[in-house]
Amino acid sequence: MSVTYIDAIREAQEKLLRDDERVFLYGQDIGVFGGAFKATKGLAAAFPGRVFDCPISEDAMIGLAVGAAIEGLRPIVEMQFADFSAIAFNQIVNQAATHFYRTGVPIPITVRLPSGGTPGSGPFHSQNMEGIYAQYPGLIVLTPATVADAYHMLIDGVALNDPVIYCEHKFLYRWLKAKSINNEHLPIGQARIARPGKHATVVAYSAMVHEAVRAADRLQADGWEIEVVDLRSVKPLDLDTILASVARTGRLLALGEAFPWGGVTAEVVARVAEHGFHLLDAPPQRLNARDTPIPYHPKLWASHRPTPESICEALRHLLSF
Amino acid sequence: MLLARILENKLSSLYKAGKIVGGVYLGRGQEAVSAALGTALIRGTDVFSPLIRDQAGRTAFGESLLDCTRTYLGSALGPMRGRDGNVHRGRPLEGMPAMISHLGAQIAVVTGMLFAKRLKGQLAGVVGATCIGDGATSTGAFHEALNLTAVEKLPLVVLVTNNQFAYSTPNDRQFACGDLVERARGYGFGGWSVDGTDLLACSTVIREAVRRARERGEPQLIVAHLLRLAGHGEHDDAFYVPDSLRHGHYGQDCIEVAIRQLVAAGITSVDEIVAWQDQYAADVQRAVAQAQQEAPPDPYREDWTALSTRFPISQ
Numbered sequence: 052m053s054v055t056y057i058d059a060i061r062e063a064q065e066k067l068l069r070d071d072e073r074v075f076l077y078g079q080d081i082g083v084f085g086g087a088f089k090a091t092k093g094l095a096a097a098f099p100g101r102v103f104d105c106p107i108s109e110d111a112m113i114g115l116a117v118g119a120a121i122e123g124l125r126p127i128v129e130m131q132f133a134d135f136s137a138i139a140f141n142q143i144v145n146q147a148a149t150h151f152y153r154t155g156v157p158i159p160i161t162v163r164l165p166s167g168g169t170p171g172s173g174p175f176h177s178q179n180m181e182g183i184y185a186q187y188p189g190l191i192v193l194t195p196a197t198v199a200d201a202y203h204m205l206i207d208g209v210a211l212n213d214p215v216i217y218c219e220h221k222f223l224y225r226w227l228k229a230k231s232i233n234n235e236h237l238p239i240g241q242a243r244i245a246r247p248g249k250h251a252t253v254v255a256y257s258a259m260v261h262e263a264v265r266a267a268d269r270l271q272a273d274g275w276e277i278e279v280v281d282l283r284s285v286k287p288l289d290l291d292t293i294l295a296s297v298a299r300t301g302r303l304l305a306l307g308e309a310f311p312w313g314g315v316t317a318e319v320v321a322r323v324a325e326h327g328f329h330l331l332d333a334p335p336q337r338l339n340a341r342d343t344p345i346p347y348h349p350k351l352w353a354s355h356r357p358t359p360e361s362i363c364e365a366l367r368h369l370l371s372f
Numbered sequence: 373m374l375l376a377r378i379l380e381n382k383l384s385s386l387y388k389a390g391k392i393v394g395g396v397y398l399g400r401g402q403e404a405v406s407a408a409l410g411t412a413l414i415r416g417t418d419v420f421s422p423l424i425r426d427q428a429g430r431t432a433f434g435e436s437l438l439d440c441t442r443t444y445l446g447s448a449l450g451p452m453r454g455r456d457g458n459v460h461r462g463r464p465l466e467g468m469p470a471m472i473s474h475l476g477a478q479i480a481v482v483t484g485m486l487f488a489k490r491l492k493g494q495l496a497g498v499v500g501a502t503c504i505g506d507g508a509t510s511t512g513a514f515h516e517a518l519n520l521t522a523v524e525k526l527p528l529v530v531l532v533t534n535n536q537f538a539y540s541t542p543n544d545r546q547f548a549c550g551d552l553v554e555r556a557r558g559y560g561f562g563g564w565s566v567d568g569t570d571l572l573a574c575s576t577v578i579r580e581a582v583r584r585a586r587e588r589g590e591p592q593l594i595v596a597h598l599l600r601l602a603g604h605g606e607h608d609d610a611f612y613v614p615d616s617l618r619h620g621h622y623g624q625d626c627i628e629v630a631i632r633q634l635v636a637a638g639i640t641s642v643d644e645i646v647a648w649q650d651q652y653a654a655d656v657q658r659a660v661a662q663a664q665q666e667a668p669p670d671p672y673r674e675d676w677t678a679l680s681t682r683f684p685i686s687q
Contacts, residue, residue: 075491100491101491105520105523106516106519106520106523108516108517108519108520109516110477110480110512110513110516110517111479111480111483111513111516111517111519111520112480112520113480114477114478114479114480114481114483114484114513114516114517115480115481115483115484115487115520115524116484117480117481117484118469118480118481118482118483118484118485118486118487118488119484119485119487119488119491120484121464121465121469121481121484121485121488122484122485122488122489122492123488123492124488124491124492126484138512141474141477141513142477142480142513145472145473145474145477146472146474146477146481148678149472149678150464151678151679151680152455152677152678153452153455153456153460153470154451154452154462154463154464154470155453156464156465157680188678189678189679191679191681211681212680212681213679213680213681239683240683240684287683
């Protein structure tokens, strides 16, 4: 038996519904149908009156969740695709994110964003929104890269008293498997060394952690030992772990699947430049998706996001200084 | 409604004297309809999310004068502690969410509070209410929230006050249906239309709509017709309002109408109303003086964090 990334998300929600009567699930097609990706399969039957199908109204879905959170509940809202959270943007960044600061009343909602590209998904079913949400004060943004993190970070995220944007990567849903869910896990806010090394640091998150490890494995043949840092959460950002790694390697590549203008990779480079300039032996580098909408065709899509090939190329450039 | 008028007149003076930073937004002309809703609700049981022109409704629901004056005057002791101002205030845990500026956004929040009460088994006899203007009926948030509320079959009362202008934009550039109440049927809401300048009519219609929501658990949409007797804010002289409207039926002042109605019905007397005015003016003066004496927020003592979670490491 093995557990996939999407199984872990489903099992985390099952545990949350079982253990915490304040939790309910709200989203489109998540009831009898079990969700577009089956992240809620069987939960409506197992927990009657706790899992709700709702109209195609992303704005009102988050508004409802905020109201329920004021009343002490802990809603988990499934956006069918991260891209559609654009419709809920106002309720997320202006209502949920400002609420605690303005009123002193926390809003413990969790918004699940099926994120990132899969072949053939095209411009409106492939987006990565973590950088946009991280830019707003008052939100916690999680980007699990492993099966265990998908499970534990969802459970830990729901336990937080603040709005959590939980970015789950669709490419990892069925591709990423583990024998079982490891009970040991780091707290939210702490990054992890996914692969130790000494010549250069790749700071990545979500699915790009795996692409970075692949690239690092390839460069191993040339004698390069590349360290990969998995951020786990992009907000809070664990600068300590990043700086410790850069101190060991002297070189930084910030890697992300989102669009290149601003975002998480820019934040990582800016903070390392500000706080760890003396640690750097080479100009810090960024590698992101291209600055176009995400293309439909699998051949275009595969060249739009960073790949092990393009990561290797970026690392060779970084190591050439 | 009289207290709200006196309070808002004072706020306007303070703004014009430069004592209030930001804006002042008045409900002048909307006191009857707003107070009628606030009076029909039960503080401690119901949820009420007022909007920009609902001082009368807030006061009728039980908001203290100090919550208003402290927020407008920037006292650190107010419910928003200087972090938000003017009409953006509330006490969410006491059933009064604090509005954001994005119109239509409060409707789904009230719906969510009712939804949670149902899950907790505490919905029986509870009503949620929120207010909106004619302009906000054009937003996607309004449409999404009304539809979702009806799907969830929750006892929400949405009061649309059609005051003829959204800031400066007249009805004919805002919507093309004959009367906004026509939308009620499309959403699956009960629909009510009332003359917003007529206190007794507002009181009767709104009380009945709230009763129906409370007893039947069904959502209700009330559209009140009137004219905004002020600018959008006190910075706006409303030059764009034509004289024909100002001098027409909806241009009449609901407070003058109410006084005539109440005296004619023998409910009160002119002398009693004058006594109320004196009492309210003194109450308002006290609330303003107290807020003005209180310390503003201190940027050096502000914790400058938007999260309630404290992470042990750098963020």
